[in-house]
Amino acid sequence: MKAGRLWRAADLILIFSVAAAAVLAALLLWRPASGDPVAVVAVAGNELDRIRLSAVASGYDLPLDTEPGVVLRVEPGRIRFAKADCPDQVCVNSGWLSSPGQTAVCLPARVSVRLEGDGGVDAVVR
């Protein structure tokens, strides 16, 4: 066991590198997408459903057949985890997702909901 110092020059370099990596990752991963939000619902890595949120006429519940069980709530322009039979409730606490780029995940059920932007044909129609 060595008597280490609290601080060394290399620590600063390390901290700056990690901070720079965080900023770079944010720039790459958090690129704001434009257009209609499309909710991509995936279970265990497999895409289950794509929901164009602007095309949702009235709100409905979307129960998923997972273990633990998860219920999504879909409303015009927004989506959220409404209920999850897991102890931590992180996905439910993520709240509503309404703009492209937003993500909520329930790890125990392996469900992810990610909003993608779709500025394609519909944008022209609009």
Added chain:
Amino acid sequence: MSKTGVQRVEQDGRARKVALLGMLSAVAVALSWLEGMLAPLPGMPPGAKLGLSNVATMLAATTLGPGSALTVTLIKGAFAGLTRGLTAGLMSLAGGLLSTGAVCLLLRWRRCPFGWIGIGVTGAVCHNLGQLLVSYLLTNAAVLAYLPLLLLFALLAGAATGLTLYILLPAVSRIWGKGG
């Protein structure tokens, strides 16, 4: 003087090591549980933990060696798995193993350029990357959106664990009677 010291350590070594190992494991489990009690941080992936209990594994790595640090990590992972479910156990293990491995390598490195802050930050970054990897394997690339915040939280948590170790180690060495 040093010879008697060595003999003493050899005689008491095993019992002392087992006792300290048990204590550190208890501390790791308690910290891990305490962290679970805290409100989840906004922007953290579900089930991801800051890794405050890394203080205990790092203390085990510095005072008792890599094998003991590994044992503490495994006990902590088993506890998380039993109390918070398989997913939490996997997350804890992945984060714990990666960070303990990295910290042990740094501690063994004779010309390690880092101080305690740097070692703490390395451990925390590895901890969070391990957890993100498990999240990714369980779901899909959607969880990568958490990476930037995970890295920033790792800086804070790592600096905190490094500082804690720096303060604790002299006292611990005095009490446990091992070289500082």
